[in-house]
Amino acid sequence: MKTEILPSLLAADFGRLSDEILRAEASGAEALHLDVMDAHFVPNLSFGPDVVALAAKVAPRFYRNVHLMMTRPDLYLEAFAKAGAQTIQIHVEADCDIHAELKRIRSMGLKNAIVINPETPADRLYPYLDEIDEALVMTVHPGYGGQKLIPACIRKVAEVRGMLEREGLTAIVEVDGGVNEKTAPLCRDAGATVLVAGSAVYKAADIPARINELRG
Numbered sequence: 560m561k562t563e564i565l566p567s568l569l570a571a572d573f574g575r576l577s578d579e580i581l582r583a584e585a586s587g588a589e590a591l592h593l594d595v596m597d598a599h600f601v602p603n604l605s606f607g608p609d610v611v612a613l614a615a616k617v618a619p620r621f622y623r624n625v626h627l628m629m630t631r632p633d634l635y636l637e638a639f640a641k642a643g644a645q646t647i648q649i650h651v652e653a654d655c656d657i658h659a660e661l662k663r664i665r666s667m668g669l670k671n672a673i674v675i676n677p678e679t680p681a682d683r684l685y686p687y688l689d690e691i692d693e694a695l696v697m698t699v700h701p702g703y704g705g706q707k708l709i710p711a712c713i714r715k716v717a718e719v720r721g722m723l724e725r726e727g728l729t730a731i732v733e734v735d736g737g738v739n740e741k742t743a744p745l746c747r748d749a750g751a752t753v754l755v756a757g758s759a760v761y762k763a764a765d766i767p768a769r770i771n772e773l774r775g
Contacts, residue, residue: 560752561752561774562743562747562751562752562753562754562773562774562775563588563589563590563752563753563754563774564588564589564753564754564756564760564770564773564774565588565589565590565591565592565624565733565753565754565755565756566583566586566588566591566592566755566756566757566760566761566766566770567592567593567594567704567735567755567756567757567760567761568580568583568591568592568593568594568610568614569593569594569605569704569757570704570705570757570758570760570761570762571583571761572761576610576613577613577617579761580613580614580617580618580621581617581618582766583621583760583761583766584618584620584621585766585767586760586766586767586769586770587767587770587771588760588770589622589753590621590622590623590624590645590646591614591618591621591622591623591624592624592626592735592755593606593610593611593614593623593624593625593626593644594626594628594701594704595607595625595626595627595628595629595639596628596629596701596702597628597629597630597631599629599630600628600629600630600650600652600653600701601628601701601702602702603702603703607638608635608638608639608641608642609642611623611625611639611642611643611644612642612643614643615642615643622645622646623643623644623645623646624644624645624646624648625639625644625645625646625647625648626648626674626695626735627639627647627648627649627650627653628650628701628702629649629650629653630653630654631653631654631655632647632649632650632653632655632660633653633655633656633659633660633663636660636663636664636667637667640664640667640669644669645669645670646669646670646671646672646692646693647664647669647670647671647672648671648672648673648674648693648695649661649664649671649672649673649674650673650674650675650676651673651674651675651679651683651684651687652675652676652679657673657687658686658687658690661673661687661690661691662690670692670693671690671691671692671693672691672692672693672694672695672731672733673687673691673693673694673695674694674695674696674697675694675695675696675697675715675719676697676700676701677697677698677699677700677709677711677712677715677736678700681715681718681719681722682718682722684719684722685722688722688723688726688728688730689726689728691730692730692731693730693731693732693733693753694719694723694730694731694732694733695733695734695735695755696712696715696716696719696732696733696734696735696751697712697735697736698712698713698716698734698735698736698737698738698742698746699735699736699737701736704757704758705757705758706736706737707737708736708737708738708739708742708745709736709737712736713745713746713749714749716732716734716746716749716750716751717749717750719732719750720732720749720750720751721750731752731753732750732751732752732753733751733752733753733754733755734746734751734753734754734755735754735755736755738754738755738756738759738773739756739758739759739773740759740769740772740773743756743772743773743774743775744775747775754773756773759773760773
């Protein structure tokens with residue numbers, strides 16, 4: 560199965576966001592990954608629905624994968640759906656009814672995903688596996704770009720893949736954090752088929768070549 564690469568807009572030049580969105584689209588990447596941070600769930604504040612709407616406006620055919628690093632994502636699902644999110648990802652550690660919100664995302668005609676932090680055991684995802692389109696394993700502590708992948712998290716990627724296969728489920732396994740040309744093969748070998756990459760993509764001299772390198 561072809562590995563999909565999602566450039567993370569968090570690593571882009573925020574002074575020229577429209578151009579950076581178009582640059583990612585032109586690279587041949589499958590989708591744009593938008594990290595939304597609330598300065599509570601994680602110690603950083605990024606952007607809100609307006610940036611998702613900008614992506615939908617300047618690159619309407621470039622798929623928008625929105626990761627809500629928020630304590631209460633349930634309060635903002637409609638806003639991000641209206642802005643143009645096509646997949647909405649929420650954390651298993653969030654302070655809301657995860658089952659209900661995963662269902663609500665799908666009820667709006669979007670794909671959903673559950674996200675797990677590095678310190679959270681993989682089995683926390685088990686109750687949700689038959690309700691999701693994607694499982695995203697964070698391989699860094701969320702909040703800031705440019706971090707190094709935590710090697711122990713690779714085992715968790717394999718654990719999530721194994722749980723899905725044992726249950727006969729087809730949800731996508733995605734990795735976000737410290738993905739580069741050296742760590743991408745580890746993620747792929749562990750069972751991830753979608754890789755989010757920020758600095759490795761946006762700081763590359765040749766972005767299309769880097770996308771192909773990450774795919775393997």
